[in-house]
Amino acid sequence: MFLSNVFDDVGSLLAKEEYVNWILQGLAGTVVIALIGTLGGLLIGIFLAFGKRLVIEKNSPWYQKLWKYPLRWLATVYSVIVRGTPMMVQALLFQQLFLLFGVNFNNIWNDVPVFNGWFLAGSIIIVLNTTAYMGEIIIAGLNGVGQDQIEGAKALGMNDFQILIHVTLPQAIKNSIPTIGNELIVNIKDSSVLNVISVTELFFQAKTIAGKSYKYMAIYLIIAACYLLLTLLATAILKIVSMKLEGKKINWSFFHYSNPKMKGD
Amino acid sequence: MKKNLSVFDIDDYKDPIISIEHLKKNFDNTEVLKDVSFTVNKGECVVIIGSSGSGKSTMLRCINLLERPTSGSIKFKGIDILDKNIPVNKLREKVSMVFQSFDLFNNMNVLKNCIIGQTKVLKRNPLEAKKIALDNLTKVGMIDRKDFKISEISGGQKQRVAIARALSMSPDVILFDEPTSALDPEMVGEVLGVMKELAKEGMTMIVVTHEMAFARDVADKVIFMDNGYIVETGTSEEIFSSPKEERTREFLSRYIG
Ligand SMILES: Nc1ncnc2c1ncn2[C@@H]1O[C@H](COP(=O)(O)OP(=O)(O)O)[C@@H](O)[C@H]1O
Ligand SMILES: [Mg+2]
Numbered sequence: 327m328f329l330s331n332v333f334d335d336v337g338s339l340l341a342k343e344e345y346v347n348w349i350l351q352g353l354a355g356t357v358v359i360a361l362i363g364t365l366g367g368l369l370i371g372i373f374l375a376f377g378k379r380l381v382i383e384k385n386s387p388w389y390q391k392l393w394k395y396p397l398r399w400l401a402t403v404y405s406v407i408v409r410g411t412p413m414m415v416q417a418l419l420f421q422q423l424f425l426l427f428g429v430n431f432n433n434i435w436n437d438v439p440v441f442n443g444w445f446l447a448g449s450i451i452i453v454l455n456t457t458a459y460m461g462e463i464i465i466a467g468l469n470g471v472g473q474d475q476i477e478g479a480k481a482l483g484m485n486d487f488q489i490l491i492h493v494t495l496p497q498a499i500k501n502s503i504p505t506i507g508n509e510l511i512v513n514i515k516d517s518s519v520l521n522v523i524s525v526t527e528l529f530f531q532a533k534t535i536a537g538k539s540y541k542y543m544a545i546y547l548i549i550a551a552c553y554l555l556l557t558l559l560a561t562a563i564l565k566i567v568s569m570k571l572e573g574k575k576i577n578w579s580f581f582h583y584s585n586p587k588m589k590g591d
Numbered sequence: 592m593k594k595n596l597s598v599f600d601i602d603d604y605k606d607p608i609i610s611i612e613h614l615k616k617n618f619d620n621t622e623v624l625k626d627v628s629f630t631v632n633k634g635e636c637v638v639i640i641g642s643s644g645s646g647k648s649t650m651l652r653c654i655n656l657l658e659r660p661t662s663g664s665i666k667f668k669g670i671d672i673l674d675k676n677i678p679v680n681k682l683r684e685k686v687s688m689v690f691q692s693f694d695l696f697n698n699m700n701v702l703k704n705c706i707i708g709q710t711k712v713l714k715r716n717p718l719e720a721k722k723i724a725l726d727n728l729t730k731v732g733m734i735d736r737k738d739f740k741i742s743e744i745s746g747g748q749k750q751r752v753a754i755a756r757a758l759s760m761s762p763d764v765i766l767f768d769e770p771t772s773a774l775d776p777e778m779v780g781e782v783l784g785v786m787k788e789l790a791k792e793g794m795t796m797i798v799v800t801h802e803m804a805f806a807r808d809v810a811d812k813v814i815f816m817d818n819g820y821i822v823e824t825g826t827s828e829e830i831f832s833s834p835k836e837e838r839t840r841e842f843l844s845r846y847i848g
Contacts, residue, residue, distance in 0.1 A: 478694025478753075481655060482708035482760060483683035492707060496698045 335544035345535050352531030353552055355440045359520070359527060360513040360556075363452030368506060370453065371460025372495070377401030378465060401461070408458035414519040417451045421523050431523070440526040448525035452517060456509060463505045467498030500571060507564035511557050518553075528552055597681040599763075604668035606632040608763065608795055609654065614663035616649055623649045624660070625819035631764070631797060631812075636790040638806040638827070639799045641816035642842060647799040650816070651766050654797070655686045668763075684712060687757035691769040693749040695741045701728065701752050702737040705759045713760065720759070727755040731785050747778025754785055765789070767798040803846045807831050815839045 339345050380398040382391060408416070424431065424447070434443025471494045479489040499506075518529035532549040536542045607630035616624040623646045631637050639647050652658040654665060656672065656679050665672050672682055695704050705724035709715045715723070728734045731751040736744055744752070750770055757765050767786065771779040783805050790796055790809045800806060806813055806827060813830040815823045815838075823836045831847075834840045 474690065474692045474694040475696055477657065478690065478696065480657060481683055481688040481690075481694070482756070483680040483712040484708065485680055488711050492711060493696050493698065500698065 332543050332547065335541040336548060339535065339539060339541055339544055339548065345539070348531045348535060349528070349548065349552070351440050351526055352528035352549070353556075355445065355525065355527040355530075356514060356517055356553075357556065358441075359445065359448055359452055359517045359525065360510060362449045363456045363513045363517065364506070364510040366449075366453035367456025367460045367509065368464075370457040372464050374401050374405065374457055374461030375464035375468060376490075378405060378461060379468065405458045405461055408455055409462075412519070413451065413455045413516060414522055416455060417448070417520055417523045420447060420451050442526070444524045445526060447523055448517070448520040448527070451520065451523075452513060456513060459509055460506070463502050463509070464495075464498055466505075467502040468494050470501055471497045503564070503568045503571065507560070507568070510564070511560050514556050514560060515553060597678065597684070598670060599668060599681055599685045601668055606630075608633045608668055609797075610664075610666045611650075611654075612664045614650065614653060614665065615661045616646075616653060616658060617661045623819055624653070627663070627816075627819075627821055629814055629821060629824060631795065633763075633795055634793040635811045636794075636796045636798065636809050637812045637814060638810035639797065639814045639816060640801070640803070640806060640842070641822075645816045646819045647816055648768050651688075651768050651797065651799055654764075654766060655683050655688055657688075680712065684760060685763045686766060687760050687762035687764070688766045688768065689750070689753050689757050689770050691772050693746070693753045693773075695749055695753055695756070697741050699741075700737070701733060701739050701741070701744065704741070704752060705756045708756065708760050723761070724755070724759050727758040728752070730758070730788075731755045732781070745778060746774045747781045750774065750778075750782045751785055754782075754789075758789075764795045764797065767796065767800070769799055769801065771800065771802060801846065803831070803843070815842065817842070 377397050378401045380394045380401075382394045382398070386394070421431070431443035431447045434446060436442055475493055475497075476489055479493045484492070517525070517527050520527060521530035521533060524530065528549050532545045535545045539545065609631040611630070612628045614624050614627040615622065627646075627650055629637075639650070641647055649658055653660045654667075660673060663673075667682065667686065670677070696707065699707060702721070702724055705727060706717070706720045709720035709723060710717055713720075725734065725737065728737055731754050733744075733748060733751050733755060736748060736752075741749065741752075754765075754770075770786070771782050774782065779802065783802060786796070786798065787805070787809050798805075798810075808827075810827045813825060813827050814821055815830060815834075815836070817838055823830065823834060823839045825834075829835075830839065831843065834843060
């Protein structure tokens, strides 16, 4: 009885073109913001990792200490604060901070569907948030490259920057692809908290539809299915990428992904 | 060809090419090298023997400044390399090193391992670098494996690639730190064979090894180190046939029986 009612509701929601369009917009928003967050976070996370790993020796010259100490401190503090607070709270603080300076994201690109001012704000937040996690991932990756290879590079006369670019960083990134991929999956799901600042993503659209149609159970079931579809798809793509990189033949048993709760720990 | 001339690009230096005097090295409070002095002439193969922990690796690593000596002097082509103004990486271009653990780059194939230092450090153009790398891979008998990943070749093959990588930098000296100690016995021969060939061609080499047969056959000069000191130096004939010091005799009796 109850279930058949819910399925009827799902059917009636999906029959409405307006709602379907909103859901598709939400899907686009979620996919794009998760990709921006993951790629942007990876890029800036690499620099965060450099900052946290700055080597300062006792006999380093004072002008090096002058920039290295503050930079390393800043990177560390950033990482601790961002990983220690929820993204939802970060988003709200970000919004209030900009209001303080008279910037209201309501007024930016407000006639563009999905990719409006709030989407911009949400993109910045998810990048800044993911950066902190990516920083840790890259650090772990860099630490995983054997000291022997670094010595081999030094003995060839490579400087620290050349060693990083040609030897350690490529291996750190390659070895971290599974964990980097998990961040994408986390971002697909966790971008839903950005509804608090009106980012047009899947959950925000669902709330809007629920408010109009009162078919709460049905719309939340629909977006749950959408999220599941997206995360499974992402898992499959990541698996193909990492198997390609390892030069292995592709194995089509995708549907178990390991360690999906990376961000939390 | 782009060339980056440095203080060490000199050909008219007088022997010895390397001269080490009263070298000391402490790690925190432990003295590892206590007073080490010796010279290496151009084209010589100097073999260093001694029990483990005697400071052989530390001494070798001081020569390309992977370790900074506590005191003493090291001159390369007559230039004091401990001078603070000496660019360390220019020295390392000229003094290559082959390690016990191969230290190849896992993110590059065999050929790329032999090219990267040439293009990035020596700024050779990629075509020239590739040609030199291929020549050296041929020399060490690894040309048919040039496209292999490092994980796909054996230990002996890795060490031969590491030698080709070192050679590709066209160094003046190659330092070998126990190049065969991590190898299965059946692979030791192929590596020593390559090294013997290099010595014959007149490459200047300093080799730390426990392979006494190699030392006896190939070394122009043998140095026995113990406990941070050089105990005895001589030709391989002198050290192996008539060692003067009791400690040398004792050490050799453990290896040769
Ligand atoms: N980086 C280091 N820090 C502290 N002690 C070291 C370091 N490297 C080597 N030693 C110590 O120096 C001594 C000589 O080591 P090493 O030069 O490796 O000897 P060998 O190569 O003859 O076996 C050893 O007792 C070793 O523990
Ligand atoms: Mg050693």
